[in-house]
Amino acid sequence: xxxxxxxxxxxxxxxxxxxxxxxxxxxxxxxxxxxxxxxxxxxxxxxxxxxxxxxxxxxxxxxxxxxxxxxxxxxxxxxxxxxxxxxxxxxxxxxxxxxxxxxxxxxxxxxxxxxxxxxxxxxxxxxxxxxxxxxxxxxxxxxxxxxxxxxxxxxxxxxxxxxxxxxxxxxxxxxxxxxxxxxxxxxxxxxxxxxxxxxxxxxxxxxxxxxxxxxxxxxxxxxxxxxxxxxxxxxxxxxxxxxxxxxxxxxxxxxxxxxxxxxxxxxxxxxxxxxxxxxxxxxxxxxxxxxxxxxxxxxxxxxxxxxxxxxxxxxxxxxxxxxxxxxxxx
Amino acid sequence: xxxxxxxxxxxxxxxxxxxxxxxxxxxxxxxxxxxxxxxxxxxxxxxxxxxxxxxxxxxxxxxxxxxxxxxxxxxxxxxxxxxxxxxxxxxxxxxxxxxxxxxxxxxxxxxxxxxxxxxxxxxxxxxxxxxxxxxxxxxxxxxxxxxxxxxxxxxxxxxxxxxxxxxxxxxxxxxxxxxxxxxxxxxxxxxxxxxxxxxxxxxxxxxxxxxxxxxxxxxxxxxxxxxxxxxxxxxxxxxxxxxxxxxxxxxxxxxxxxxxxxxxxxxxxxxxxxxxxxxxxxxxxxxxxxxxxxxxxxxxxxxxxxxxxxxxxxxxxxxxxxxxxxxxxx
Numbered sequence: 001x002x003x004x005x006x007x008x009x010x011x012x013x014x015x016x017x018x019x020x021x022x023x024x025x026x027x028x029x030x031x032x033x034x035x036x037x038x039x040x041x042x043x044x045x046x047x048x049x050x051x052x053x054x055x056x057x058x059x060x061x062x063x064x065x066x067x068x069x070x071x072x073x074x075x076x077x078x079x080x081x082x083x084x085x086x087x088x089x090x091x092x093x094x095x096x097x098x099x100x101x102x103x104x105x106x107x108x109x110x111x112x113x114x115x116x117x118x119x120x121x122x123x124x125x126x127x128x129x130x131x132x133x134x135x136x137x138x139x140x141x142x143x144x145x146x147x148x149x150x151x152x153x154x155x156x157x158x159x160x161x162x163x164x165x166x167x168x169x170x171x172x173x174x175x176x177x178x179x180x181x182x183x184x185x186x187x188x189x190x191x192x193x194x195x196x197x198x199x200x201x202x203x204x205x206x207x208x209x210x211x212x213x214x215x216x217x218x219x220x221x222x223x224x225x226x227x228x229x230x231x232x233x234x235x236x237x238x239x240x241x242x243x244x245x246x247x248x249x250x251x252x253x254x255x256x257x258x259x260x261x262x263x264x265x266x267x268x269x270x271x272x273x274x275x276x277x278x279x280x281x282x283x284x285x286x287x288x289x290x291x292x293x294x295x296x297x298x299x300x301x302x303x304x305x306x307x308x309x310x311x312x313x314x315x316x317x318x319x320x321x322x323x324x325x326x327x328x329x330x
Numbered sequence: 331x332x333x334x335x336x337x338x339x340x341x342x343x344x345x346x347x348x349x350x351x352x353x354x355x356x357x358x359x360x361x362x363x364x365x366x367x368x369x370x371x372x373x374x375x376x377x378x379x380x381x382x383x384x385x386x387x388x389x390x391x392x393x394x395x396x397x398x399x400x401x402x403x404x405x406x407x408x409x410x411x412x413x414x415x416x417x418x419x420x421x422x423x424x425x426x427x428x429x430x431x432x433x434x435x436x437x438x439x440x441x442x443x444x445x446x447x448x449x450x451x452x453x454x455x456x457x458x459x460x461x462x463x464x465x466x467x468x469x470x471x472x473x474x475x476x477x478x479x480x481x482x483x484x485x486x487x488x489x490x491x492x493x494x495x496x497x498x499x500x501x502x503x504x505x506x507x508x509x510x511x512x513x514x515x516x517x518x519x520x521x522x523x524x525x526x527x528x529x530x531x532x533x534x535x536x537x538x539x540x541x542x543x544x545x546x547x548x549x550x551x552x553x554x555x556x557x558x559x560x561x562x563x564x565x566x567x568x569x570x571x572x573x574x575x576x577x578x579x580x581x582x583x584x585x586x587x588x589x590x591x592x593x594x595x596x597x598x599x600x601x602x603x604x605x606x607x608x609x610x611x612x613x614x615x616x617x618x619x620x621x622x623x624x625x626x627x628x629x630x631x632x633x634x635x636x637x638x639x640x641x642x643x644x645x646x647x648x649x650x651x652x653x654x655x656x657x658x659x660x
Contacts, residue, residue: 025473030478031408031478032468040367043362043467045419045452047453047463049455079364089376127379131463135373135465143355146356
């Protein structure tokens with residue numbers, strides 16, 4: 001509220017490019033956005049902060065906007081929600097150029113559109129550090145369609161979409177300015193960095209899994225141990241995964257080796273990959289994996305839900321301590 | 331997502347104290363909150379940042395939480411919305427003590443309850459500066475019940491609730507560490523500072539005005555000129571107010587004089603008072619003001635909606651330039 005004309009200009013810019021939907025009755029420009037939801041609504045909030053979740057020297061404004069929206073929408077993917085409206089509050093340092101702000105606003109509009117959402121509201125405030133706080137709202141025709149963390153039952157399979165470890169490997173490459181890594185094919189380098197800077201929320205895959213038997217779901221943001229630990233706790237079960245079965249993104253092993261980390265460390269504990277970890281009855285695994293295959297996305301069984309509490313990881317040596325989540329940037 | 335145990339503890343703390351409502355199906359702790367809205371929904375986002383919107387040396391954590399929620403909910407008041415759910419993302423510097431975080435979390439729970447809302451979700455992120463980004467969701471049985479900025483029509487009365495200028499006067503007293511101001515009764519000092527640190531969103535008054543004829547409404551956050559300027563623009567009308575009729579909070583005139591400001595400067599341009607400015611047909615003014623009187627709140631006619639564009643202020647000299655909004659803190 002304290003950038004005066006700049007705020008009005010930015011809101012005008014956001015409004016001119018903001019989308020429309022049957023559900024959005026009044027968009028940007030009034031005191032609040034008005035929606036006509038019907039059914040049930042899933043709402044999640046998140047924020048990215050310069051120097052903590054992104055660095056402007058690595059991320060152009062378009063990538064900042066992409067990551068801010070993607071990480072927030074990943075929570076809706078894990079609910080099996082239909083993506084709906086997004087709201088963005090930007091904290092803007094006084095020295096920020098108009099060009100940067102325009103690119104950032106354009107980035108949010110592009111990303112909102114790409115992810116099938118409508119930018120329904122926003123605000124800007126002065127801040128000594130650049131940040132973007134994002135609220136995302138998803139929908140379902142009934143609350144029972146959402147997949148919570150609390151539905152896992154003993155006997156079910158634990159699976160993950162896609163491949164893990166890429167975000168942590170990409171971060172290591174950025175932080176170490178590593179131009180050549182032994183055993184890392186140059187073609188595999190950019191996808192690792194891209195996973196760190198421009199993750200993809202698995203919105204469609206989440207809805208497919210929700211319809212094909214998912215009993216509990218979470219996005220892999222903090223690392224498998226912590227994320228599946230939440231599922232175990234909220235479902236009042238134990239989850240055991242086999243470290244060797246966790247699929248790693250191509251090139252991750254080479255970066256783990258260059259970084260002096262144990263094999264699978266990034267895949268198991270890196271987080272920030274924004275894939276989905278899901279529990280489902282064994283009989284539902286094959287149909288679900290075939291449906292995701294049609295989306296060019298793997299679904300890999302990595303463990304079992306059993307009676308008990310907590311998350312355990314086993315490898316050929318039996319038990320193994322998991323990294324409990326990395327410190328990401330900063 | 332990067333404060334580890336502290337985040338879980340804080341979310342646990344928030345969850346343990348978070349309220350429940352028939353509309354909130356799943357609250358804090360899953361990937362997203364699930365609501366069953368029905369009707370129509372108004373959503374607004376806002377943020378407060380340390381050093382910009384509050385200073386920790388002036389505001390204890392309870393007041394930070396109060397102001398963060400109050401300023402966001404003020405937008406719902408201006409929609410005539412029934413307050414519903416609130417979501418809070420906290421940016422937390424690494425040196426913040428656990429005691430401060432507990433007080434801040436407790437402050438949000440207390441404020442959410444006081445304002446008749448349910449704390450439905452939250453997140454914490456590391457940040458070099460303390461901030462609170464707040465999303466508020468309000469409801470109505472139909473979208474037509476919300477009062478937008480675009481409904482003012484020529485011939486209508488412009489009115490404000492309560493009394494203005496207190497927030498700017500309170501800020502001046504804080505910034506100048508002023509213990510004695512000529513003509514300021516000591517009993518009037520604390521309410522001025524309170525208006526700056528703990529504003530009250532006019533949620534109930536907004537709904538009363540919505541039922542009793544309000545055609546357009548906005549909260550006084552940036553100063554009358556800018557806020558009513560939005561109404562004029564979006565309603566495609568002109569608004570003219572009489573500076574002498576704008577009601578000032580008791581003690582504001584003495585502080586304006588001590589600050590070397592023209593009479594009514596704080597009341598007309600200070601902003602941050604979070605009163606409501608409303609347009610309504612002349613015949614609805616008396617019933618509306620009587621209804622607010624029962625709430626111990628004044629409704630004062632300050633101007634007229636006419637054909638044309640823009641906002642004008644007149645006083646005994648005719649036209650007068652308005653301050654276009656202050657720079658608040660920082």
